[in-house]
Amino acid sequence: MQHLWIIPALPLAGFLVNGLLGRRMPKAAINGVAIGSVTLAFLWVLKVVWNGGASPLEHYFDWIRVGDFVVGCDFVADHLTAVMLLVVTGVGLLIHIYAVGYMAEDGGYARFFAYLNLFMFFMLTLVLAANFLLMFVGWEGVGLSSYLLIGFWFQKPSATNAGNKAFIVNRIGDFGFTLAVLLVGINFGTLDFAKVFGSLGGWPAEHSVGTLTLAGLLLLLGAAGKSAQIPLYVWLPDAMEGPTPVSALIHAATMVTAGVYMVARCAPVYLKAPMAMEMVALVGLATAFFAATIGLAQNDIKKVFAYSTVSQLGYMFLGVGTGAFGAGIFHLVTHAFFKALLFLGAGSVIHGLGGEQDLRKMGGLRKKIPVTFWTLVCAAVSIAGVPPFAGFWSKDEILVAAYYHAPWMYWVAAATAAMTAFYVFRAIFLAFFGEYRGDAHPHESPVVMTLPLVALAALSLGGGYLPVPRWLAPLFPVAERHNNALAIISVAAGLAGILLAWVFYVARPGLADATARRLGWVYQMVLRKYYVDEIYSTAVVTPVVEGARAVLWESVDVEVIDASVNGIGARARGLGSVLRRIQSGYIRSYAAWILMGAVMALAALALAGGAK
């Protein structure tokens, strides 16, 4: 018994303490509780990994028991779980430490760390869950924490709107997830992963494919919501309203990867439903390409990285969709390193500039904030796929898998890799090279912020040598394919991107704006994210809201329901006003009524007495 429950319980305790008592605690105590709980959780994870990195199912109590249908509160761990646990607690710990510095001036300090711990609790539950329902609890919980943290500065309307948007769009995905869970429950009679996947073998191929495909597609819908894929990615760029540590932890390293994890976990289902798996790969590829194009033109440094996240998530889906589950998870790990670093570094830049986020107002910062500069360069080369750094290894595996699945996918992915390199280095060059174009006084961040940057930089550079695919091999068999030609092509694409960025933003600074003007409406469209938000707003949001108002509210609620309820009241009043005329005030009328009553009573008595 590895006592897996301790891992999520620690951050939960941190949440409760900081949430309930945090206002009255000194900062040191809040830090101690928040960081301490995550540290202890991380250490426990290390202990579990040391013991083999796996644990049989631990059943804590029966949650639902209806006849034969049982859902228990169960945790289980295998190597996939262990990888996720390490990423979540490890990277999470670094980000917690960073946040101490970043949020130092903020009034809601205790609340921030409480929410952060709450998120950790839910994410860990999601990862450790042994059945669909418990995973869904974590799934929803991270959505909630995301909402709370995006809208952390709730006095800003833009922040609360972004939080709402994130939650609502997520909900659409969750709807798909819920349907999938129901489908599984009905068809398998259980929601346990082990039982469901175990019984897949005994299903005849013809009858099962339809159901499994449907389940796979519904799960994909859920993953698209949580992991910001087409068509539900629109919340992620807006989520940048939240503090940068939030962007780093939730919207880069952990929560958004939940969708990928879920697909990997349900690999047995997808392997039996090739059409659904193909959809996964297509959605991933399309999202990767599409988001990369948008990232080329953005001016807010965090938005660039947000679209980059969407794009890289697309890569992960491409990986798992083409059958390379191990590669997809491997990219998840390396992405956690360099994307978290990119965001934290961006946060350091923003912090050093007193809040400036526009790339056009930066420049020449590499001498002024050197630590941030060098760590960000590490992240950039990693994400661009330059060997021998981490991003190269994971991306290359995915590209190879894509090629052997369908060669055209490889070429699209390679083009995306070129764009990735371009936009990342564009951001680097705009921010750190050239002349400083802003008004603030740039200063380096405190050690508590730069130390995690350095740690993540080391991981971004050397993380490729972590034996992740090999460790996952028992779960996801790896076809050892090495094609040097493909590797060379993808590296060349990345280097070409870097070179192009150099030309545009360092060698010939005016060239970028000139090209933008020449491209005219194309540039505008990309800058405005292809107007997707506006399309959604007019095509979906406005009809729903107006429809609700006009139909459901005014027609149904007011005219039908209110009318009938009020109608009853009016009817009663009408009846009353008629009956009131009996109270004429005339004594003799009353006497007559009494007489009538008496006569009727007497008649009744007489008849009842049998007198005829």
Place this chain on the structure above:
Amino acid sequence: MPQSVPLAWYLLLSAILFTLGVAGFLFRRNLITMFMSIELMLNAVNLSFVAFSYRFKQVDGQIFTFFVMVVAAAEAAVGLAIILTVFKNRATLHVDEVASMKN
């Protein structure tokens, strides 16, 4: 000439007197006359009681008549006092004028 009268006739007489009393109450407008009709009704009932007292050869019916008379006396006293007050306030004994409980 038969020396006895069927009991039913007494009861019938009581019924007729009672009906007359009700008619007086319904159709007269003067408050005092209506009050007298009530007294007529009470008398009719008294007759009924006494008849039954004879029928069952028990004195209890007459006791009841006794009590009815006492109550009628008390009621007459108070009722007339009320009528006097009404007359003082409204200067009329027309029953339809004292319809302030209307609606």
Place this chain on the structure above:
Amino acid sequence: MTTILFVLFAAVAIVCGINVVVRKHPVESALALIGTMGSLSIIYLQLGAQFIAAAQVFVYAGAIMVLFTFVIMLVNAGAEEKPRGAWMARLAGGPLLVALLAILGFVVWRAFPRSEAVRFGGYTGGTAENVGRAIFTTYLLPFEITSLLVLIAIVGAVVLGYKELD
């Protein structure tokens, strides 16, 4: 003998009753009522209720009706005017009364076939002694309560008629 007396005084009672209802002047109605009560007293005697017969004359005819007459004189009530409201009474009163009488008559006729007959002296238990004994033993409680009732009535009447001495 009994029959004649009964028929005679029953007729008087009914005629007087009709007069009570029909007469325009309240004093005439009061006198008619006295007549009714007197006839009823005789009928009570026939039924062997001696004490009640006496009480009827003393209390009803002698006290209550005198009170009525006093009040009529005090109020100086004149003849009545045309009726106004109370449509229900005028509309449904007649039929209802007929129905009432019919039902009562019907019940009486059916319940008491001609077997039971009344003779003068058929029941001698209505003496003052008998009535007194019953009142002061079996019906003591009601008696005391009615005494209380009379007391309340007196107080009420006094209060209602009270006039401030100015």
